[in-house]
Amino acid sequence: MEALRDRQRTDRASAATLPSDGRAHNLSLVRQTLHSAGAMSRAELSRVLGLTRVTVSDLVSDLLERGHVVELGQSDEVRPGKPAILVDINRRGLQVIGMDLAENSVLRAAVLDLDGNILERVERSISEETGPDVVNEVLELASEAVGRATATLLGIGVGTPGIVNAGGEVTTAPNFGWKDVALRDLLQERTSLPTLVSNDADAAVHADHTFGGGSDDEILVKIGRGVGSGLIVGGRRARGAHSAAGEIGHVTVGTDGGTVCKCGKTGCLETWMSVPSLERALAEAAASSQPEAAAAVVLREAGERLAIALAPVVGALDLGEVVLSGPRELLEGPLLNAVQQTLLERLLHQDPSPVSVRLAADAQDIVLRGAAVMVLWNQLGVA
CATH class of the missing domain: 1.10.10.10 (Winged helix-like DNA-binding domain superfamily/Winged helix DNA-binding domain)
Known part of the structure; x- marks a missing residue:
């Protein structure tokens, strides 16, 4: 095998x-x-x-x-x-810096080897900081990570929330209050290292495809404070006309009401599927007369809504695999099963199992490792 x-x-x-x-x-x-x-x-x-x-x-x-x-x-x-x-x-003589800017209150970076193993970790808390303050923290974090390397560095890879264009500019990242931030150029100026910047879900799908045995036609859905996805089609990452392929968090997945989203719409996938939304709904379920049954209903509905958003994408692109990355305790079980079942019901395919659904093996470090993959491909043609 x-x-x-x-x-x-x-x-x-x-x-x-x-x-x-x-x-x-x-x-x-x-x-x-x-x-x-x-x-x-x-x-x-x-x-x-x-x-x-x-x-x-x-x-x-x-x-x-x-x-x-x-x-x-x-x-x-x-x-x-x-x-x-x-x-x-040269597995021992070359290293890469990976950065994950997608966590709620902490920026993470790591020194990795060519096999995606993490050798050193560094973190910086950001609490409620936004705008230029976060940019400064990112630059300081990068400098600290570079100082931890013990071999020649090939470059820096960054996974960040928001939409990132082909030039490594974060055109918008509402959670950070960023608009048109030239993050790649700023990092290259600070570190003098080749730098690549991508959306965090895109970085995650790179990691799954390279280190996780992912399919050449897969979608990885990253579930955290928001919901986003990365697409691999024909062995290559799909970027889209506006560098926003995979932005599914604000796709409407129902006309039956629901919580008003921070974007102003009602029925967005994030209002059912983000970690904060799931945790709020599960807290309400825990206070009911039948907490276990109520919790299962919450998780099944979230899985069904996710599958409603994914089915047209999976069908149109003939994807072979759907991968969920996020807290295992929320995704495993009723939610994962509901995604699989609903996709099977909504896809017309002669194959009895047209798409597999699984959890990512390493959700905690998947963005760090995917950011490293970006550098390996860019500098060595390795992926």
Whole structure:
């Protein structure tokens, strides 16, 4: 199974849009193959990639000089002639900074290795701060995280609430009081490191796709103080015409009333599905005469409303997987089951199980790890 997954990841690299220059493309393929499959000899790389040994040796020499790969010593494989030398991606010599700005009252950052493992963590509380004050806290946090690195840094990846354009500018983030904040440029000026900024749900779906075994056609719904989603279609993240693909929190999911949303509308998905909304409804259920039954009703209804919002997206894009990321104690059980059942009822498909629904494996750190993936892809062509 692991070997199959490795081959699939190598296939993703082959199919992805890479630089038109053939050499740059081949360098990315070598890095991608070593990152996903692990150490191998130059001869093995030649067989896997379908390139000549001379070409592979030349590519590996280039990557050794750049510090992107390292030699690990002789292979244990018994074979005639001179023992082969194993090479691998430079897992110990390269690191990445990931930043998660989506928590309620804390900004989080981490130093990660190339496999998405968190090596160091730093946090800064922000309480009720907004506007430029939050920007300053983000810059200070980035500087602190950079100081914790113990190897060469490839860059910084950031997952933030709000809508982020292709230039790394946060065009709007109401929770922070941000409008047209050039976050990427500010971070690059502060740290002198390549920086990528994305919506937090988009970062999360990168992590699930790369480290969580996610499908090449999936939607990840991130449930926290708001509700957002990230989309992978055909192995690539969908951005949308206005850099807002996946903004489902304010999709109307009913005409039967409900709480008035902070946006001014009634019936928005967030009024049923955000963590604060769920916690309020469950607190009311706990005070009823049959608290367990009432709580199950709350969770089932939230799951049904989410599926109503997702069904047209899943059907139109023929997605194979829906992933929920958020507090497991709220999402697991009645809510997850309701999403699965309602989607099955609303999707017309010959396959008896057209879409799978599951929880993300690492909701706590999924944005940090996804932010790291953004840098790995941008700097090494690895994802």
